[in-house]
Amino acid sequence: MTLDEIAAATGFSRTTVRFVVNGQAERYRIKAKTREQIERFISEHGIVIDRTARSLRLKRSDAVGLVLPDLANPFFAHLTAALEDLCHAAGLVLLTTSSHDDPAGEARAVARLLERGVDGMVIAPCSPMTAIPMTGGRKSCAVVIADRAFPGQPYPMVVTDNEAVGRRLADILLSERGDAVFLAASRWLPSIEERIRGFLAACAAHRLDDAESRIFSSNTDDVAAGKHLMEEVITRRGGPPAAFVCSSLLVFEGALQAIGAQTGRLPSDLLLGTFDHHPLLDFLPNRVVSARQDEVAIAAAIFHSLTEQMRGKPAHAERLVIDGRIWSNGHPL
């Protein structure tokens, strides 16, 4: 049922029907009897206002796009869930797209969202985009960069305070074991580089002068990379370290596999550290310290910045930093 159809069926005009449907009956002093008739008709026959037509006319879609490297990554899944809740509460829908860490796919995704006329876009870029082509849209589109703050973007960025968290995590390991290495995947990511800086700072604070040699990094973020990195650690140091940090759970899994393959099972005093968190970590036989991003707070910051832009505030290239949290044995530290 369209507004026109209802108008025709009830004998009133488009305008009158629309006022009732949009809850503006009061404001335009629609006669009570008129309103009742229309409302009764609608409750009997139902109505679905066509937001496609509405969008075309208003040049506003009440939709926001989300461009992620990978939805299967729990961090992004949680971020999506949190953002979605905020959007829905505000009457917006969320269009999600994954780029699978492919810059071309990312560009395509952005273009597709632009075609759809989204009012805003949240992007976790998979590469240092030269420039997101927001130009070309018929209307301005709010943009917020999430999680991956490649330099040079003219948009607000919301990121975790990776360096601080990395430092705290490393500090715990070094304090408890006096030794630690860092297994880093995707070193080209700003967030990873920041975590490494935090690790190095902790090493410096503990007066370790071989900090650089404690960093092992690869370009891909997967289990195989973690395994390979840990094998390298074992080879270079003649055995497993007393403690290690991994830049992601995938790397963590690979590292555990490598140690398991080497020593049969995990040395019981091996102290494990990892970015990203999963509840099952708490049931591993070893002590695990994990750094966790605050998806809800990140989503809130993103949404705030986005809605401000959508309300007309011009976008700065500001950097909004959200605190990460360290967990150990199922409890925040």
Place this chain on the structure above:
Amino acid sequence: MTLDEIAAATGFSRTTVRFVVNGQAERYRIKAKTREQIERFISEHGIVIDRTARSLRLKRSDAVGLVLPDLANPFFAHLTAALEDLCHAAGLVLLTTSSHDDPAGEARAVARLLERGVDGMVIAPCSPMTAIPMTGGRKSCAVVIADRAFPGQPYPMVVTDNEAVGRRLADILLSERGDAVFLAASRWLPSIEERIRGFLAACAAHRLDDAESRIFSSNTDDVAAGKHLMEEVITRRGGPPAAFVCSSLLVFEGALQAIGAQTGRLPSDLLLGTFDHHPLLDFLPNRVVSARQDEVAIAAAIFHSLTEQMRGKPAHAERLVIDGRIWSNGHPL
């Protein structure tokens, strides 16, 4: 840049420009020079065709909606990722919405998608909906029910073969330990009921006549429920079982917590079984057997049925069953 603007700027008509833009230049034998001129202009100035207007005209949005109970649930996150890939490859966008297991939220989500004119909808219902109000839309909308096959829906349903998987899982536990209990959350879900049936069938095959008393169930699916259920098991049976299955990882975590609280740490010969899988399970000190849904195959079946409907094939209430897989120690069984 709109088609009209380009037409005006290049001096050709809307139609001519559109033929070029839509790649139909060949078909309509647009003069090569004309095409080149238009293409050059576009490559210089860019173009974003407005799919909002297109949708309005064509009554087709090239969008499909996805209604899930909870995106943060890894199964649904993986399903979403898989579906998204299929959609994008077919030039469709995916609108995701979570209902948080709230029937009212679910109804709202469906209505919102209908307003948006989605061509199709994938729903993992959170309750036995009396009827999804597909009526009222201006055009028919393809529908596929995923994962939760409440009876009575007139749409195709894609589900895992829960009973068979549940039976295989229970069979492994009973064969290896001769004892097992089932901790089930959300017993009102068809999928859970099916898993329980599989468990009971395995018990019967192992000539256990107390099968019913091995089922412990709750209405919520969370860690607290799992803990509570395991406490009940321990109380009723005077100690932890030799093996148990949980209907979800959340319940699994709760159960481990309860046993840990009771016995200090996990008895080393305790055999763990769970639906849902996570790679970290492989690093637990105990042997873990887990049943895993095949999200990619499920997504493929959903997408196939959906696109068939979108091409005009009327929807049957058929039931498409996808095999689940059992994993143990990081390998499929």
Place this chain on the structure above:
DNA sequence: CTGTTAGCGCTTTCAA
């Protein structure tokens, strides 16, 4: 081969 026209369902503006 290219141009013109009508209209998708909505909102806005102006009239009555």
Place this chain on the structure above:
DNA sequence: TTGAAAGCGCTAACAG
């Protein structure tokens, strides 16, 4: 209080 008209950018049908 209510109605009528115009137009968002696109596509389809038809006319040159």
